[in-house]
Amino acid sequence: MLSKNKIKYIQSLHQKKQRDELQLFVAEGDKIVQTILQQKPGLIHSIYALQNWQFANRNLLKNTEVIIVTNDELQRLSAMQTPNQVLCVAHIKSAEVQENPSQQWVLALDGIQDPGNLGTIIRLADWFGIKEIICNIGTVDCYNPKVIQSTMGSFTQVNICYCDLHNYIQSHKNVKIYAALLDGQNVARMQLNTQNGIIVIGNEGNGITQSIIDLCNTPISIKGKGKAESLNAAIATGIILSHLVK
């Protein structure tokens, strides 16, 4: 049986402040824990699972220790409405800028607030082979349980850094900086001859900060024909990546 202190300690990781202090986060669910075990086993700090899950995953687990919990205990540990057999506590990797946008695509996010959107964007970056996401301070924490959930495990494949996006872009003014705006070039008709640069996606409601727009040299748009006024940030990211990243 789990002690009250242990339960409190895991619940506390649902809060950013505690995650920052302990450099740990919680990842939940069968698929996500399996992905970490397969792709980044070194991240795992501890696993809490139902007995059945441990048995079903014995080959993947090898000698990794599992703390067996009851359904009730899992419910208390979980940030989800319907917990799913297993959760793990994992180490936060210290994320420093790794890729150079003069050689690679880098995705830059300015103030994405919705955890589901950020998770979906991380999954999209992984899908299109983008290795680095730079988040402006003010973007939701990528270790938020809902973000981790929506990545479907892709957070293990993408380096995610938080920094002052304005400074970052200013120090890379020599590359193409694509900004998703309302009045840019139609992304569906662009002829690209490069496979590098920075793609900037703005906040769901307010778009990209003006001082960052001022640094962008290649405004792009997704042209619509109907009466819908906007697209959600994750949808816009998917469409833009599918046209730019070949």
Add this chain to the structure above:
Amino acid sequence: MLSKNKIKYIQSLHQKKQRDELQLFVAEGDKIVQTILQQKPGLIHSIYALQNWQFANRNLLKNTEVIIVTNDELQRLSAMQTPNQVLCVAHIKSAEVQENPSQQWVLALDGIQDPGNLGTIIRLADWFGIKEIICNIGTVDCYNPKVIQSTMGSFTQVNICYCDLHNYIQSHKNVKIYAALLDGQNVARMQLNTQNGIIVIGNEGNGITQSIIDLCNTPISIKGKGKAESLNAAIATGIILSHLVK
């Protein structure tokens, strides 16, 4: 003050069975009710709003009657965790197939389950000027409160029909039928010379029903490079529409 019966009656519309019986549904929130008032005022059956909302929207409302409710009452009527000033009860339009895929694009959905995905897909159809969505029986009800919420009002612009998708496609075998599959032609590199046809999107987990795949003459795919195993159905729809619908 609202009677208990009135509250029960509106709450009952959060259930599909009642919506089908009464041919009414609930649409919530400032933006969505405003969109209905602007674009399809004839759909409105009754409006329940905070006093402030009525005052702020008096020009849009003209002579439309509003039933003033308190915050507490709105909370009880609403299907949302955080209700937003106003909800309306609206008439379900009887949806019959209107567009012909030999002249227009038609979007066909096979068993989309997630209300947020269906709502986002309706918003995407509106964005790209698609006027008709055909849903296979088994697709989540488009008048589900979460679907209506996620459309951001776009449900007023798109005709949505539920029918046997296999029969529908079989009766349109003369047009291009694009199916989103894992091993189709790369949609980002297709050269299209038509602007009509049926685009089929499958269920989030299981894809498209085999008997429907068998009828599709143009398999398409979104090619990825990373380790992500799939894209969410709404994201896939956005990417595919952005490449096919010009």
